Amino acid sequence: MFYQFYELNHAALAPFRAAADMMRLASANPLNPLSHTMLGRTLTASLEVFERTTRRYGKPEFGLHETAIDGKPVSVHEKIAWKKPFCNLIHFERSLPAGHGIDPRILIVAPISGHYATLLRGTVEALLPGADIYITDWIDARMVPMTEGTFDLEDYIDYVIEMLHHLGPDTHVVAVCQPSVPVLAAVAVMEAAGDPLVPASMTLMGGPIDTRINPTAVNQLAKDRPLEWFADNVIMNVPWPQPGFMRPVYPGFLQLSGFMSMNLDRHMIAHKDFFVHLVKNDGEPAEKHRDFYDEYLAVMDLTAEFYLQTVDQVFIKHALPKGELMHRGRPVDPSVIRNVALLTVEGENDDISGVGQTMAAQTICTGIPDHMRMHYLQPDVGHYGVFNGSRFRREIAPRILAFAREHARTGRPVVKRVIKGGKSA
Template sequence: MFYQLYELNHAALAPVRAAADLMRLAYSNPFNPLSNTLFGRTVTASLEVFERTTRRYSKPAFGLTETVVDGRPISVHETVGWRRPFCNLIHFERSLPAGHPADPRILIVAPMSGHYATLLRGTVEALLPSADVYITDWIDARMVPMTEGRFDLDDYIDYVIDMLHHLGPDTHVIAVCQPSVPVLAAAAVMEKANDPLSPSSMTLMGGPIDTRINPTAVNKLAKDKPLKWFEDSVVMNVPWPQPGFMRPVYPGFLQLSGFMSMNLDRHMIAHKDFFMHLVKNDGEPEKHREFYDEYLAVMDLTAEFYLQTVKEVFMKHSLPKGELMHRGERVDPSAIRKVALLTIEGENDDISGVGQTHAAQTICTNIPDTMRMHYLQPDVGHYGVFNGSRFRREIAPRIVAFTRAQARSSRPAVTRVIKGGKSA
């Protein structure tokens, strides 16, 4: 019922939003003598803030049409070569010059945690000059009809394995946050089966491998509430007339509410500053618009995937305990021997605490020391692990170097462990 009320409220506000947008255009029109007055700018700013805080944000576009390779700009085209009901695999196909040597093939597994894969636009953009990049484009569960069946953690692992089979040998996989667990599980399943198409390397970034270590507010919530509470409180059916009508989901707007409440003061200050910049006609309001156009665009998750993740990852800690099951078989991280491992954490991460991702280094006991590395990035939070200036300058080059070094045809004799930006 709560989801239906949310939809009804959104629909009821639609004409008010339309009127606010019309008034904003009228007051900001340069032919309106009030547009350059303090009163006119205040009205315009108020109307824009109202419209932006009450709208539903649609899925953004990646918009990556160009990159630079060897100092030359080249075009980039998005193609989709692998499709499933709950995910498309996007390839950022570069128009490389003839004779350019092969770059590492990288599969980025985006988080299925409420935001669209476009949240990793900066991640893709930083890797494009040096890699052949693919990314998982997860589908909003409210847009998937019930006839397509369920999607749970087992299916997630199967999807990752299927994508690696599709991409072929010597593929490198990067998991950003939530997919660290299913990606590690997929590698373990493939290695146990002696799958020749297991990835050459996996990079786990800010992921909840073992949430018993340095628990954050997100981790504590999952521990403080029984699974039944999550089933009763946050799982809802998709309302009519959406294509996924009656599908049980964890709505994206609830996930967004949780994220925003963790830093509510910061978001309120950002919106106040945005309003004042509009009134004073200074600053760079476009940066605010771009960030929140992305941040406020959310998608629903299937209830079975969400509840299984809460139970296995945050409550039972099944993977680090060696108790995670996939299709009736135990997932054994010690089976991983040929997949190199890079773990990356942010010093100020308040979503996945320091040490939670590094735990993968402990449970993957049979990866040779020459094929593993850990990096702790100083002075960044969760978002900075995969985006921003420090990611572009300090993290992305390390990922590219690691993938190049760990191509199965050119693995070195020694791989250093790096902590806090210094060699160890």
């Protein structure tokens, strides 16, 4: 019933949010003399903070309509290239200038961890000038009717394989955080089957390949509790009148609560600073706060079967690094991967996937030749900085693009570019 109470609470607060928003607009109106006073700005700031902290944030837009290629702006069109009940594959189709070579085709696999794929907007934006980008746009589980069936970790692996088949040969796959495990498993399954459409390279970024290494608070939570505890305490049924009514899910608001509690003081300070900026009429920092939290507070539900299987196989049993992960009754053996280049990326201050957890893929993928593998540790960034922010744009994104070009398979006329600075390991 907790999910129902959560929905009831939102519904009960709706009139107050509407009233607060109406009063905010009135108090901020330039024609209102009060809006030019400290008292008026304080009132406006208080009303906005109340409205923003009690609203439900909808799915954000990618909003990437343009990129720069060879220093010139080109338009970008967002299209659905492939779809299933629990995922749409989004293609960012660029209007390439005449004579432009063929850029690497990159499939970005976004995490199913409570946030929408738009959390990787910065990742896509940084890679767009140098690559043909596709990204998994996972569907909020509460929006998927029960008639569409279930979705678990094995289905996730199947989805990745199907997308790689759809995109064809010489695709490069990039897994951000949680998908590192199913992406590595999918590639191993394809290699074991002699699939000719295995990706040319895979990049695993800040992923929990082996959470026994430098365990974080997230890993410790799974270690300290049996799987039954998660099933009894965090799995709930989607309430009416959502399309997924009665579907058992791990609600996104619970995941968000967990993430925020890990850095609660930082979020409280951020909201206090936001209030101060509003009172001082300091627009730019306030707008940055709005942009970040519009994305961060927009959450989606996960199917119960996917969540529980991930907790069990990845965080409790460590099935992949121990060689015990199964897919459709067959063992997943990373050592059979021989034709796919491997790049692993970690953040020095990552408090979600500790240093060494992603690099573990280099150890278990014993069949990949040395000249087809690379590891990069980015100094001075946490988990978010592994796939977003200035250091990602400056240091990590160029390496991903260079790695993809270096290991392109087909001899297509791939565009060559040079990256500068940084260290690799």
